[in-house]
Amino acid sequence: MSVTSVDKDADHLALTLVADFAAPVERLWQLWADPRQLERWWGPPGYPATVEEHDLTAGGGVAYFMTGPEGEQYRGWWRITSVDPPAFLEFVDGFADQEGKPQDDMPVTTARVRLTARDGGTRMELRSVFDSREQMEQLVDMGMVEGLRQAVGQIDALLTG
Numbered sequence: 141m142s143v144t145s146v147d148k149d150a151d152h153l154a155l156t157l158v159a160d161f162a163a164p165v166e167r168l169w170q171l172w173a174d175p176r177q178l179e180r181w182w183g184p185p186g187y188p189a190t191v192e193e194h195d196l197t198a199g200g201g202v203a204y205f206m207t208g209p210e211g212e213q214y215r216g217w218w219r220i221t222s223v224d225p226p227a228f229l230e231f232v233d234g235f236a237d238q239e240g241k242p243q244d245d246m247p248v249t250t251a252r253v254r255l256t257a258r259d260g261g262t263r264m265e266l267r268s269v270f271d272s273r274e275q276m277e278q279l280v281d282m283g284m285v286e287g288l289r290q291a292v293g294q295i296d297a298l299l300t301g
Contacts, residue, residue, distance in 0.1 A: 142296050143289050148280065153270040155285065159292050162261045163299045169226030169255060171295060172196065180298055182206075184290035187214070192240070196223055202231070203240055215240055221250070229253040233268070247275035266292070 142159040149156070161168060171177045175194035183189040183206040193203035202218040215236035222230040234248040242248075249268040256263050266288070270276035 143292050146285055146289055148276075148285065150273060150276065153273060153276055154267055155270075155276070155280070155288075156265060156267045157288050157292060159264045159266075159295070160258065160261060161264065161295060161299060165255045165257050165262045166226045167299065168262045168264055168295075171298065172229055172253065173225065175202075177298065178202075179204075181291055181294040184287045185294065187287075196220055196225075196229065198223055203236070205236075213238070217242055218251075227255050247271065247279055249275075249279070264292070 142161050143157060144160055145156075145158045147156045147158075171181060173196055175191035178194070179189045179191050182204065186209050187206040189204050189206050191202060191204045193201060195201055198220055200220045202220075203215075204217075205213045205215040207213055215238065216234065217236050217240070218231040218233050220229070220231045222228065230250065230252045232248055233251045235243045235246040237243055247270065249270055252265075252267045252269070254265045254267075256265075268284075270279070
């Protein structure tokens with residue numbers, strides 16, 4: 141598995157996942173930029189993602205749902221705030237109801253993805269910043285850490301397949 145660390149920083153309300161891959165930055169970028177490739181790893185195993193909308197430009201967005209083993213659907217959305225292909229992507233990430241509308245009663249995070257060339261491959265840093273300690277704990281309790289670790293852990297198979 142390429143995930144080298146997951147650091148929960150309660151003082152800075154941040155969760156940072158670091159992973160190293162034996163592929164160039166441009167190839168890792170495609171895993172974010174191509175909705176069909178994003179679908180193959182964004183959900184953890186057993187919860188595949190289906191991307192319904194995908195616009196990785198500032199002001200654009202992504203709408204998706206993950207389907208669980210019993211057919212249940214969990215919807216989410218991104219609002220893209222900044223993008224600098226193939227090295228950087230920032231978005232607000234939230235939950236949606238069954239109609240795809242943002243759920244105001246659920247936490248949102250600001251996610252920052254940085255891809256940098258390193259040792260002949262690429263380091264991916266995915267940093268999620270929370271609005272409050274309570275929101276951070278709520279998402280951690282919902283399985284965010286393990287879900288991210290498992291989802292990113294699927295990338296190696298995509299790079300070799």
